Amino acid sequence: MQTDIAAQIRAFIADNFLFREDRTALADDESLLEAGLVDSTGVLELVAFLEERFNIQMADAEIVPENLDSVRAISDYVTRKLREALAA
Amino acid sequence: MCGIAGFLSQRPLATDGHLLLERMVAAIRHRGPDGHGIHVDGGIGLGHARLSIIDIAGGRQPMASADGALSVSFNGEIFNYLELRDALARRGRRFRTQSDTEVILHLYDEMGPECVTAMNGDFAFALWDAQRKRLMLARDRMGVRPLFYTQRDGALFFASEVKALLAVPGLSAELDPKALDQIFTLWFPLAPRTPFKRISELPPAHILLADDNGIVLRPYWRLSYPDAAEAAAWDDGPAEAIAEELRALLLDATRIRLRADVPVGAYLSGGLDSSITTAAARTFVNDRLRSFSVTFEQAEFDESDHQQAMVRALGTEHSALACRAADIAAVFPQVVGHGERPILRTAPAPLYMLAKLTRESGFKVVLTGEGADEIFAGYDIFKEAKLRRFCARAPQSRLRPLLLRRLYPYLPALQGQSQRYLEAFFAVAPGDLDDPLFSHLPRLRNTAAAKIFFSKALRAELGDYDCLAELRENLPADFSRWHPLNQAQFLETQYLLPGYILSSQGDRVAMAHAVEGRFPFLDHRLVEFAARIPPALKIRGLREKHILREAMAGLLPTAIGDRPKQPYRAPDALSFVAPDAPDYVGEVLSAPALRATGCFEPSAVEKLLAKCRAGRIGGFRDNAAFVGILSTQLWHRAFACPHQALSPSLPSAVA
Numbered sequence: 214m215q216t217d218i219a220a221q222i223r224a225f226i227a228d229n230f231l232f233r234e235d236r237t238a239l240a241d242d243e244s245l246l247e248a249g250l251v252d253s254t255g256v257l258e259l260v261a262f263l264e265e266r267f268n269i270q271m272a273d274a275e276i277v278p279e280n281l282d283s284v285r286a287i288s289d290y291v292t293r294k295l296r297e298a299l300a301a
Numbered sequence: 302m303c304g305i306a307g308f309l310s311q312r313p314l315a316t317d318g319h320l321l322l323e324r325m326v327a328a329i330r331h332r333g334p335d336g337h338g339i340h341v342d343g344g345i346g347l348g349h350a351r352l353s354i355i356d357i358a359g360g361r362q363p364m365a366s367a368d369g370a371l372s373v374s375f376n377g378e379i380f381n382y383l384e385l386r387d388a389l390a391r392r393g394r395r396f397r398t399q400s401d402t403e404v405i406l407h408l409y410d411e412m413g414p415e416c417v418t419a420m421n422g423d424f425a426f427a428l429w430d431a432q433r434k435r436l437m438l439a440r441d442r443m444g445v446r447p448l449f450y451t452q453r454d455g456a457l458f459f460a461s462e463v464k465a466l467l468a469v470p471g472l473s474a475e476l477d478p479k480a481l482d483q484i485f486t487l488w489f490p491l492a493p494r495t496p497f498k499r500i501s502e503l504p505p506a507h508i509l510l511a512d513d514n515g516i517v518l519r520p521y522w523r524l525s526y527p528d529a530a531e532a533a534a535w536d537d538g539p540a541e542a543i544a545e546e547l548r549a550l551l552l553d554a555t556r557i558r559l560r561a562d563v564p565v566g567a568y569l570s571g572g573l574d575s576s577i578t579t580a581a582a583r584t585f586v587n588d589r590l591r592s593f594s595v596t597f598e599q600a601e602f603d604e605s606d607h608q609q610a611m612v613r614a615l616g617t618e619h620s621a622l623a624c625r626a627a628d629i630a631a632v633f634p635q636v637v638g639h640g641e642r643p644i645l646r647t648a649p650a651p652l653y654m655l656a657k658l659t660r661e662s663g664f665k666v667v668l669t670g671e672g673a674d675e676i677f678a679g680y681d682i683f684k685e686a687k688l689r690r691f692c693a694r695a696p697q698s699r700l701r702p703l704l705l706r707r708l709y710p711y712l713p714a715l716q717g718q719s720q721r722y723l724e725a726f727f728a729v730a731p732g733d734l735d736d737p738l739f740s741h742l743p744r745l746r747n748t749a750a751a752k753i754f755f756s757k758a759l760r761a762e763l764g765d766y767d768c769l770a771e772l773r774e775n776l777p778a779d780f781s782r783w784h785p786l787n788q789a790q791f792l793e794t795q796y797l798l799p800g801y802i803l804s805s806q807g808d809r810v811a812m813a814h815a816v817e818g819r820f821p822f823l824d825h826r827l828v829e830f831a832a833r834i835p836p837a838l839k840i841r842g843l844r845e846k847h848i849l850r851e852a853m854a855g856l857l858p859t860a861i862g863d864r865p866k867q868p869y870r871a872p873d874a875l876s877f878v879a880p881d882a883p884d885y886v887g888e889v890l891s892a893p894a895l896r897a898t899g900c901f902e903p904s905a906v907e908k909l910l911a912k913c914r915a916g917r918i919g920g921f922r923d924n925a926a927f928v929g930i931l932s933t934q935l936w937h938r939a940f941a942c943p944h945q946a947l948s949p950s951l952p953s954a955v956a
Contacts, residue, residue, distance in 0.1 A: 252922050253715045254920030255922075277719055
């Protein structure tokens, strides 16, 4: 399941932040901030996408670079959230 | 205020000089619709398109001295011309007109090229000295009035706008990739570079001398600040005395900028700066002052409440231009055509429309508040830099970063961020503190992110070119000794002000409708004075323009005097994607049109356009990229591929 999540996140980033097809693939651990791909609006776009696509609710305290600043961080975070939802 | 054009050739021109000059002047006729003049004598040609403001009957140009040895073609105003004229007359000089133009001729006759140092004004002029066979080009200190030049086949051609130079046979418009890289990083090309290969801009505060020996370019004035150790020296003196001198200088700067034989109006944005210039003007004008402003539908950009408060307080007769997003899209191609450079913001478009309204209301001259944010530290970037430095000094502090939320109160996307993200956006990387561009690094990085759309071919051509390295090398030797606030102010005042604010957003959109802007805050006496004011008095805590507010408090309603800075902005990318958007948007952003100009990756632009059309665009990078790409494409259509302008529906054959 996690690879599927990562693929969806990667596709969203490609279409909305990365735009280019010829850019060397974004590494899973690459910082979106440092790569200049995400600005303040980008963070909010990303949050809106994750909430809608994965039907999760992000608390303000969760909107932090540790959860959102790379493909791996995002997919780990989403996986965790989905697991919590199942367990609840 | 006017347009000038001309040439100097050691050999006979390959073309008829008179005819060429006619064509050059015709290309900038919008700058001076009241009359035109041409003077050709062998290898020298001077042309002029006139907007008559001072000495309407006698100020015809080009103007020659009584003995015919000197002739000048002049765009702009010498605001202290009355004082200069009195002094010259006392030394026995006889005047034939009441114009400021004639003052230039006499002053040059006495002082030679150094005459510019005596002038307080906004000017660009060309002066031919027949005895020395020398042409002098000059531009005002702050870069209010434009001047461009090019050399071709042993001849020098110059003009107020590039479009006049494009009338020179054999000279065609070709985009300079380095200029585009600079625009997509700094917002403007670094003078003398322009977006046009082979065409240069005479930098502000420079003169150019051309004679048989060739061309010499040199500065006659430069913006400078005290060493950091001395910058605070005034701290011990009373702030009241500084405020008093500031007020006296600003009032005098305003007074001499009201000199005109036509009525002078005022732009009134509702912010502090234009409120001050308008209030200052009112102290000298008996009649009811006429004022003009822009309003927007979206509350995020609109300042009409503040404008109305100032209109009531000052009793001006006011006209507001209601600017809708669709209007921006409608006029944008004309704005790019007048501005002659790709831009990353639409903000010039509403001002283009405002100039039209001003002109239609019968006004050729307006006072405006630009420059205050640069010289008195009003921009948020100054506070941002101060805070970033403050946080970086104590990286372990949890309290200091909380202040970051005080920045940009008008940007919802930033206000909606978690504390951790705010810290990440304004983070100071190792080495940043030692970078002379420290204050501007977040903005520069955010802007340069838009280069992701550059095509492979453009990237290859640029190679490892680094425009920030070029900018760093450009800085004056003593820059590193200045206080950090003064360094940041220098970057704004020396570069962004002439490169974007005064050109794309100033002269070019106003002169499109033959309206002359006058800038009391850019009087060089005030600029020099402000440079010496201790940084702590400019930004007190996080209160920007502190000393300016103190100095002018008596002239303004408290609500305006205490108002925090709201920068002038206009709706960007979303202006161009409404269902009724003009056809040109889809045309110039189509894959064939993008391939024809070769600057951007069509598939990437397609995704950006899709995102924008879905209404999911709002960030700084996306907006800057969208407007930058669109304007670069329109620039090509206007200048480099004129056939596309004539028949925009034709598929482009050029690959």
